[in-house]
Amino acid sequence: MVTIVGTLIFMLMIDWRIALAVVILTPLSLFVAAFIGKLSHKRFTEQQLLQGEISSYVEEHIGNQHIVKAFSYEERAIDDFEKLNSRLYDVGFKAQFAGALANPSTRFVNAMVYAAVGILGALAAVANSLSVGQLSCFLTYANQYTKPFNEVTGVLTQLQTALAAAGRVFDVLEAENETPDSENSPIISDCKGDVSIENVSFSYTKEKPLIKNFSLDVKSGSKIAIVGPTGCGKTTFINLLMRFYETDSGKISIDGIDIKSLSRDNLRRQFGMVLQDSWLFKGTIMENLRYGNENATDEEVVAAAKAAYAHSFIRKMSDGYNTVISEGGGNLSQGQKQLLCIARAMLTNPSILILDEATSSIDTLTEKRVQKAFAKMMEGKTSFVVAHRLSTIKESDVILVMKDGNIIEQGNHEELLAKNGFYYTLYTSQFAKA
Ligand SMILES: Nc1ncnc2c1ncn2[C@@H]1O[C@H](COP(=O)(O)OP(=O)(O)OP(=O)(O)O)[C@@H](O)[C@H]1O
Ligand SMILES: [Mg+2]
Structure with a gap:
């Protein structure tokens, strides 16, 4: 936040019009990131679901291995596990791939913003409203300004995994509570047993x-x-x-x-x-x-x-x-x-x-x-x-x-x-x- 606000102030001081262009164009990268995020969210949720399924499958079968052995279920259990596991592999691969797309895409958008600033600045320098020193200064600030946006999208994958996992935790937390005990409930201290x-x-x-x-x-x-x-x-x-x-x-x-x-x-x-x-x-x-x-x-x-x-x-x-x-x-x-x-x-x-x-x-x-x-x-x-x-x-x-x-x-x-x-x-x- 400090980087964004600080660089913004300096850019406004150098040339407010180009600064405005930067401010308007940079959030584009966030839209791109959000779009990709939406695409990959479903996969991340599915990945988390499968991970839960695998964990409970493994726990159940290891905890009850007597039954597995008694009914010679080992091979079928391994087959079932392999199926679950390969599904997790597929979904995980797709989720990670989609998630990993976000950062390069935002970087690309931000690089375009940087190029736009270069062109606008060069035009301004030619028209003599901006010195070459100021332009080079401005480009450095513009670069600094977009950095935090890139960093946010860099952790998008982790963020999405966490969000998908949190969703499952909230399912539990949001379950209906049992009716709370009333505050001034009577107390049985010496129960007769009727x-x-x-x-x-x-x-x-x-x-x-x-x-x-x-x-x-x-x-x-x-x-x-x-x-x-x-x-x-x-x-x-x-x-x-x-x-x-x-x-x-x-x-x-x-x-x-x-x-x-x-x-x-x-x-x-x-x-x-x-x-x-x-x-x-x-x-x-x-x-x-x-x-x-x-x-x-x-x-x-x-x-x-x-x-x-x-x-x-x-x-x-x-x-x-x-x-x-x-x-x-x-x-x-x-x-x-x-x-x-x-x-x-x-x-x-x-x-x-x-x-x-x-x-x-x-x-x-x-x-x-x-x-x-x-x-x-x-x-x-x-x-x-x-x-x-x-x-x-x-x-x-x-x-x-x-x-x-x-x-x-x-x-x-x-x-x-x-x-x-x-x-x-x-x-x-x-x-x-x-
Ligand atoms: N948690 C549950 N959710 C839904 N149905 C249940 C649940 N627990 C028991 N039941 C059903 O309620 C019925 C009565 O079950 P209960 O456990 O009270 O039987 P029980 O008389 O104690 O039998 P047992 O002699 O085998 O212990 C059964 O038909 C059972 O299927
Ligand atoms: Mg009973």
Whole structure:
């Protein structure tokens, strides 16, 4: 900017008419650059898109190489990669080529401007309104003046790559936000664990209603079991309780307070949960266990691990509680991961417990023991347990039998068996002889 303004002042001082010609002609180069920029922009966007596709393809296939190998998919995976890669090569080549055209073209236009100044100046010198010294001075200034314009177009390629990438970042940033928590939301500090669900409806996609008019009243301290065929909406129901998704209509309240009026943080702190897929973070076992309760002492962590029957296998690991587990818990068995997740939930000592198939990967004996520990921890508190193995939920106060997003039967084990309905069929199918 300083160069442009400075040289402009000096040029105006020498001869304002030729200076004006320079000022009017130089932006021509910007038009040329903008035109080329427009031509290449599409290619740059496409290049960025392909780059993203390649990255995710590579990540997916390296992360899941067991599956790739198990189905002998290597060659097809390489083929697919080559196709993507050659498309990226083509698009990248074209984008870079078009982008690289901008600088020489602007230089060319600016050189024409320089020539025009030379001709106009020479004419003025012949007419004696400009000295030869002034002309040579002017030409130097005109050259200085166009330089910044050339430099801008020189980085046009980088600029366009950055813009195309930024476009993709903004797609994410512009995604709709979840409704913010209200500022003066009530705070539950000592949760009793009454849960009431009134006429809740919910669907992931508008066209496919899933949960319709779901109502349920849970008194504090009860053990609720949810059973039902795969895909009937058990996990969905839990997602709604935790406010991972918002209900379409109806109301869920905890201790009489609508969960939509609570802050998400306060709501989720009332729950302890162990989910279907046990996720652990890269870090030591100690750090992972402390995830929900950073103030827990080492003794408390060990006590939780003992209660979850994880202590013995942790102790056998190379560094005990300081063993680093890899991302997603790759260096642990499924059952071990689940035991760690259970210990993690136990350490938070929640008011309401959610177990979604939480013990499905653990051997039956350990499962029995862990469930005893849960029962002891949850005495007088509310818990929701999703289980396919019905033997594990027989003792629940209320068993909800779900089908296609609705509760079709409800009651305790004996009542439901006596009904001779869907639960009876489920139960007897698991214990044929019984
Ligand atoms: N994120 C999602 N987006 C769209 N549809 C979904 C999503 N998650 C689940 N669904 C659909 O909602 C239905 C209920 O899924 P849900 O996970 O609640 O089943 P589930 O009862 O927990 O089954 P499972 O016993 O296999 O865990 C399924 O038909 C599923 O296809
Ligand atoms: Mg589920």
